[in-house]
Amino acid sequence: MKTSELKYKSSQMVWPKAPYNFGATVFKPSHYPDLTKVYEPDKYWFPLRFRGGIYGVKLINRGTVNKPKIQLFIFSNKPQNKKGIQDIITEVSYRFEFNHDISEFNKKFKKDKVLGPFIKRLRGMRMNCAYDLYGLLMIGIFLQNTVVRRTVQMTNSMLSEYGAKVRFDNKEMFCFWKPEEMMKVPEQDLRVLKVGYRAKLFIKTSKTFVKEKIDEFVLRRMPREEIKKELLKIYGVGPETARILLEECFHSRGVFEHVAPWQQKIYSHLLFNKKLVPAKKIVRYIQKNWGEWATLASHYIWEDIFWQRKNGKKIEWLEREIRL
């Protein structure tokens, strides 16, 4: 495989809207590890497919939660111009919610009996999505109907075979293939990589992306319910994958309507201190308590336990559910 060397570099300073929690926003400990990004405390590297090109983006935290400041480096394989740089910054701002105003969320719930402690620990955390819609959909397919270990294995083998390897700032990582490429791959070639029946999904959804000219920039301007309707039309996208895409890629934060069985167990522990509470009850509870902020609220509750785990706390019941 050919590695793209991104040797042209530019640097800009950006000031996200406070409060902005850099670490908790760029890195999500609940996500499975893969080769598409690199995280170190206060630093984050990822490839960005944008307008037909691949760029390398590096974010460095130069501020605090209350006085956020981020240095944003762009790496490319050809010289950069002002307009291009500005457009990439706008895109990264969208993906990492630099300009979202969450002050109302904090004000409203910092003394909330349930949510308060979570907000205290993760204050300024937002949703993020380093991927474009197509990339995140690929992740969604890797997640379907399997355990995390196998998801990781499938992702890595597919990236090594079909991904675009990029190198910048002395880091190497993979960017997902383009749908135009994947739609032409014979199903048998994918089956060899042990992705099972997902082989068909990768090819079919790629064809859909190309033929229907699915454009996430158009979707972003539509109301949530419209986006959801469009996403569910894609073969292989059901309620859970749509939820992932809506929350992460489209930054939808007001509607909480679906929990997968795995999440159901974890929310049952965290919110009800019980082994298994009916999914419907969990959904109602979260939506009722935190209304137009329900998704963001659930995100705080969700990520918190994984941060504790990352920071070395042993949580027996959680380990059983993760099974890495």
Add this chain to the structure above:
DNA sequence: CATCAGGGCCCTG
């Protein structure tokens, strides 16, 4: 050894 379910989804009856 066999059987089963897993961070779903589609299709069928």
Add this chain to the structure above:
DNA sequence: CAGGGCCCTGAT
């Protein structure tokens, strides 16, 4: 609307 099948793998 319930239930079976799908790839593969580790757990039982």
